[in-house]
Amino acid sequence: MAAARVVSIPLRTRFRGMTERELLVFEGPNGWSEWAAFPEYGDEEASLWLEAALEWGYGSLPATKRSQVKVNAILPAIKVEEIAKLLSKAGKFETVKIKVSESGQNLTDDISRIQEVKTLYPEAKIRLDANGGFDIPLALELIEKLSALGIKLEYFEQPVKTIAELAELRLEISKRGLETLIAADESARKSSDPLAVEIAGAADILVLKSAPLGGIARALEVAASSKLPIVASSAMQSSIGLGAELHFAASLDELVFDAGLGTLNLFAGDLVRNQLRPENGVLEVRREELNTSALEIFNAEDHRYDWWIARLERCGRLIGLEG
Ligand SMILES: [Mg+2]
Structure with missing residues (x-):
């Protein structure tokens, strides 16, 4: 190379x-x-x-099946007073993913952040991502408190770390009559078998990124052999690497959920001139040339x-x- x-x-x-x-x-x-x-x-x-x-x-590379992909906005675990400004940079969107369980913060911080988004964007679908940062009782507490506040989640991504914990959490959710859907991200890509999550009954949804799975072709194979709906997503890549994740999203048979490709607004710079940033919540499928x-x-x-x-x-x- x-x-x-x-x-x-x-x-x-x-x-x-x-x-x-x-x-x-x-x-x-x-x-x-x-x-x-x-x-x-x-x-x-x-x-x-x-x-x-x-x-x-x-x-x-596999042929793409669509020319546009709908994407979610992303909100890191920032202070409540900074949320409006950061999300305004994302332009229009239908779905927002909120990071929770940041170290040094507590459930009250998470709930305030979620409530602020709900106030600013009452129509937006809200998904959470804890990157495996909660234990089962804390994850349940957050789900119950949000439910008591009347805040419905689109899904909750990797609330707890292991496949066994995810499976147990799903049981607890259904025992309590709650309806929160659980998505597996780290558990689906760090495991030697991405479908172990599905076999264990540990998730309702699979978050897939092509880079951690070894490429677009392999990620498509995983998607094809899973019965769970897929959320195509990215891993903090520049517009160069994000192009591959966009290609993967555009190659899937079906896109039920907005893709997690709206990560570029977290970057203060990029490697291309015409960035892969969504407009009105939509990304045009394309590959950009490097700005040398x-x-x-x-x-x-x-x-x-x-x-x-x-x-x-x-x-x-x-x-x-x-x-
Ligand atoms: Mg995630």
């Missing part, structure tokens, strides 16, 4: 503890591609992301470049890549 570059793009707000997003980008015959495995990931997991990046740069001056603007420090290249060599060996 000649001429790989490493960039570090600043984020508008802290997200998953990050203030910058580091990515390795390279050009293949299909166009520019991006390896976006988060730095804390081990080589095995990062290798799947590398396979996905190679597919987007070099591989044959972005490589200079966001060029990562030398020691980070060295770190990524060493990681590339290790992960390349794991997937049988030569040189």
Whole structure:
């Protein structure tokens, strides 16, 4: 992979503890591609992301089935008084995903944030994402409190960490006569078998991203072999990598839920001129060319470049890549 570059793009707000997003980008015959495995990931997991990046740069890609994809807006766990401003940047949307269970915050913070969104956008569908941050009692408490407030969720994504906990939480929800749907994200992509969630009765919905699953073709196979509805989503990629997730979303047979591709408003910069930002909640399916001056603007420090290249060599060996 000649001429790989490493960039570090600043984020508008802290997200998953990050203030910058580091990515390795390279050009293949299909166009520019991006390896976006988060730095804390081990080589095995990062290798799947590398396979996905190679597919987007070099591989044959499935045909898309639509030219537009509806997407949700995303709200990080920010202060209530900052919500209106951040969401106004997302433009029009029908669905908003609210991050909950941020460390250093409590249920009251989550509920205030959700209520503020409900006040600002009474018609919007609300989905929550805890990234596995709650235990079962806390997740139930949040669901019950929201239900008491008359706030209905579209679904609750990864409220608890493990597949066993998800399954138990679903039982508790139905025992209590609640109707909250549970979506699996981390449990569906970190497990060696993405469909283990379904077999365990641990979710009503599967959140799928092509990068962590090793590419678009593999993600489509998972979607095809699952009976659960799919939410196509992204993993904090720039417009280069987001293009692959958009291609995946556009290649699915059916899109029941708005896709989780509205993540670019969390970025303070990008690698293309015409960003893959939704307009009125809709993304046009397309692949954008890299803006080469972005490589200079966001060029990562030398020691980070060295770190990524060493990681590339290790992960390349794991997937049988030569040189
Ligand atoms: Mg998630």
